[in-house]
Amino acid sequence: SDFEQLASEKGVSSELYLLTAVEVINGTSFVHPLYNTNKNDENNDNQTDQSELAHCALKYLRKKAAKGDVEAKIKLSTVLQSDLSIHQDHREADIWARSVFDRRLSAALTNCIEGFEHEEDLFSTVLKQADEQGLPQMCHLVGLVLLDGVGLPRDTERGVNYLKKAATAGHNGARVELASILGDAFKYPGLHNIQESLSLYEEAASKQIDDNIHSNANNSNHGNSNAHNNSTTNMIRRLTASDARALTDLARLYYEGNQEGGVPRDREKAYRYARRVAEATGEQFCQYIVGDILLHDKKDAQQAIFWLTQSGEQGFPLAIETLSRVYYYGLPYARIRQDYEQAHDWCIRGDDIWPSGLGFCQTCLGDMYRSGLGVPKDLMKSFEYYQKAASQQDAPQNYSRFMLGEMFYKGEGSWPQNYAVASEYYKLAAAEDYQPAKERLDQLAALEAQKEAAKAAAAESAMKRKPWQFWTMFGGGGRRKPAATV
Template sequence: MERTTNWTRLVPSLRLTAAVTLSAWLAGCAITADEPPGGEHAHGIPEQYAAWFAGGLEADIDSSDWSRINRAQDFIDEGRYDEAIDYLEPLLARDLPPAYYEMAKLYDQGLGVEENPAEAARLYGLAIEKPSSVRGHASLNLARLYLEGRGVERNDVLAYYLLWQAREADLDRTAEVLLADLLAEGGEGVETDPELARQLYEQAAAQGQQQALQALAEAYAPGGWLEEDPAQAMDYAQRYAEVLQASAQQGDVDAMLQLASLYSDDGLLGDQPDQRIHWLQQAAQAGDLDALARAGRDMAEAGNQRQGIDLLEDAARQGHVDAMTYLGQALLEPETGRPEPVRAERWLREAIEAGSVDAQVILGRALVEGQGGLNDLPRGMGLLEQAAERNHPLALAQLGSLYLDDERVAGQPYIAVDYLERGHELGHPWATQQLGAAYLEGRGVPEDPLRGEELLREAAERGQSGAMRLLGEAYLNEERLAFEPSRGEELLRQAAEAGDTTAMTQLGEAYLEGPLREDPSLGIQLLNQAASQGDAYAMVVLGRAYRNGTGVERDLGEANRWLTLAQEAGHEAADDALTYVQRDLGARGNIEALVAAAENGHPGAMADLGRAYLDGEGVQRDQDQAEYWLGQAHQAGHAGAAASLGRMYMDRGDSERGIDYLEAAVSRGHDGARTDLGEAYLTGSHVAQDVDRGLELLTAAAESGSPHAAFMLGEAYQHGDGVEQDAEQAERWYRQASDAGVTYARAALGLALIRGEGAIAQDVEQGHELLLDAAEQGHPGAQASLGREYLRGDNIEADPERGANYLYEAASQGHRSARLALAQAYLSARGLEQANQQQALLWLDDVFESEGQLAIETLRQLLTDEAAIAAASEVDVED
């Protein structure tokens, strides 16, 4: 909506009374008829244009001819073009170059005749066929036409030679600037020469030529074509501003507007709102309505809302359509104060009636998005459709978004993609981003990750932070594009720096939990930044981090605070995450948190509360409350609650109800219930035995990672419980459970290997190693078995002292067979084989209650008796 002034400064009319002496050009050489200057950068001059650059005698123009030319110029200055043409026509008939030149300017500018650049070019060409005082100026104007392709086919080579020729006569240095422009960028058939371009600009800048000063400031600035030099860039920019100020103080409105641009966000002197608004106001006071509108908009955006609105309204009342549009938008989105939707819609409607498509889009989006209190989806979409018919790119992008993703609109992905394709072709980065995402995900178009990547890259290169985020995310998750973590990290970082809070959250989570290199402190910093700006998922991730102590010290209070904020913000993941925190808080005695979540209907919390009442954790044990809350959770579909109910009823002896609940838990995918139910069917405990069903359930649970299910399978195949013995299967499942850290599985495998009983072949060394490991971890069954092996000495070398130690350790943990073994040894050592075993066990109780060392010594003495050793060895040791 910002006005762009497109202007070309024409060479002023000349009072020419004599020939102008040609000055030396850069190398100091005079131009000869056979050697036009500058030939080292371009191909030769086409033969048909050779006369334009030829030497020879100047055209014969006497004083009366000059009088008529000067008189014609007077008429032109006075706007009396017909009379000027009457004076020029006789001179045209005599082929006088100044007459051709003056007539060419009239056609060039459309003064007194219809603008006709082709005729102007023809006349300029005639004006330079003979040497004269106007040759340089006519060459300059003709060069412009060839550079712009106006009235003639663009020809950079001809323009190049014409500019060199013009340079010899153009006293205001315009030719140097245009020639430098061409040499700096190069052209078709013209080679670049940055150094020569710099010299030409500097020569023009030394005489205060503003275009040269501007060009050098841009060339030395970042991204310029000369080596970056901020000091030089600033010096030339300030000199450029001084030249403009001199013109502005003389009332030059264009200079005022150029000064305003200098102080804009991307201007050479940087964003200086006060200076920018000052010069816009100066231009507005000089009668420039565009400047008045721009000043109002900039004031409103800079925080001076009231004065900005006043200026915009002033321009709007004078019929400035863009001002009406700016005003409507400012009233919908005020920096301070409340929106004024009625007033905003009034001005936007006036702008629409005056033909503003931008106003259609602004009002349409406001109605669709509920902005500023407006809310009318059908009317908003109607306005957007009208703007789309006129190919407004933002309207196309917005409609694409609505038909692709908005749940209020029936999804029509193919229509959405059509809008987005049109918006993309018109260059709108948001449309390009959405189209890239559609190709990446296969929505509305066949999935094409490479095309999606190409489009997202294009949008990202144009600064679209959403595209940076989507592409960065795709490079990190390996779903559709190759895994490129460094590229993903860089893109997410760029999006985050652009203010995209979702990108901040994704990058923070990647630093905290992977897949990027772990940098927890930076991850927490980014998540805090995103959460403080309202990103609900960032709050969820922070809550998890504080609960788990990831990147921060564990703090359940902070976890609870962030997750509560996320819940209040409506994030669906907050409820489950908050339940885990409440469970932890409950385990620490804060049962109120768990009760509150359960009473709010959260299935996990209800299940946790039921288990708390069942086990008496944090609350007094209460079977009725346990059954109630577990039942509520079960009704809500919670698999763990069904499993807990199943175990509870089986423990009570209500096998039928217990099995029903376990079946329900299994149908919901609960591995623990699958293990319990599989064990019941395999052993026929609580249910009619069904070995096949039991093996099926246990195998499924074991393959899902249940170590107890793996142990049960190992036992079945080792001992042939309902299946044929199978050493390979037995060892496989024993080892799976053992590798998962289950010591009783390690003990069982060790015992099987050391004794060679059952399916598994004997391997004393490996079995001994496994039993030792389980015994050292405190498993009483392993200690008892190992103690007996050391006493008997059948499979390993006898060591009564170690045997006594292990039996004592097992017995002290209440291991039944270990206690019986020691009691039997006591009876035998006393010659009381027929004595009451109850008496022996009472004796053992006294031993265990005494000092540990004394007990060990007593047992050592006891087991020096061979009969006692034999008696202890005969007792079967169970796990």
């Protein structure tokens, strides 16, 4: 850029370009001046007007920020809010600051900024282009900032209208954003329309495929001998952020279904969409969907384990739980035997899931340490894992409560036998209609009844053997003589 060239000529190190740009915009002096401060020096042909140089520096910062440079975004947002800055714009500053962590906004800015490098009031120009010319990329950006209230007051209705305008003009990112809004019944209940959301997602996915086919055809026409053979690979790899988001949401929608919205589950479509994203981006939920469908529908356990492992390595809870099940129980149809060592490793990961771990994994760990399956037998560790699982809200909690009761009911090894404590754990599980706990409570009640009967029998037997003990209550064992009368 012009700024980089000028800074280089003045001996400024490339590592200091961003800092130098900030100092120029703020009008401060620095070690390597890019403009001549001696206005009386008529022999200086390189004299540069400070205001012109400041705009050149601003253009440089915007270009770097638009390309995703986080440091440039931070410096730009800071300098645009500074009272020292030659150019001050709080609205633009807010947008650049938000784009540091908002990928949607960052991508939208990238597509809009190149044509406005010389504009002082950047966002006013964007609004003008969106309103007067209806440029789809401008409408998309304006829609995003209105929805989130960044740089402009939040206005959902106007934001959605801008997105519709961009989507109608063929902007895929706007289609995906609009589909996400229409599919979110919690955040946008008044706009919820699952069928329209699904239609927009399908349009976005279809356009992504068409664009890739067109691109591959162009490569073939230009003499690329490998283009035809690698067309499928190229289609997989060419996924923008909005493409990946559309395919991921489609995969989720077809995988889970939506009865209220009239969208039935379609695991084949879910697999097709999820596989494209899993192979292109490594998205963990899509990897799990691929693995789950391969495991249960296509009966390809080896491929399923591969994809589940990819997802589990990223910490996806459902993948970790599924792998724990596979290794703990084995898969006879696929000749995958029980592997307690692998099961233990995945269950440990499941126990570490924030905030309180996976109940199934904790239950398996309790079983393994209780019975010494792949690990040394340790009743205390078993008790601790059962306790963790028993406090969960999902299905294994009642089994864990029952097993805690069993430990006190049976008093295994050095563990104390205590029917009263066992009964309390059984009652917790029985309250959730857990049948084994109910049966054990019946057994405890029967034992208690037997004990009471035995006590009563013992008391009756004792009374028959030693009746004199009762007479002592009436004073020495004999009747009193009647008192003498006068």
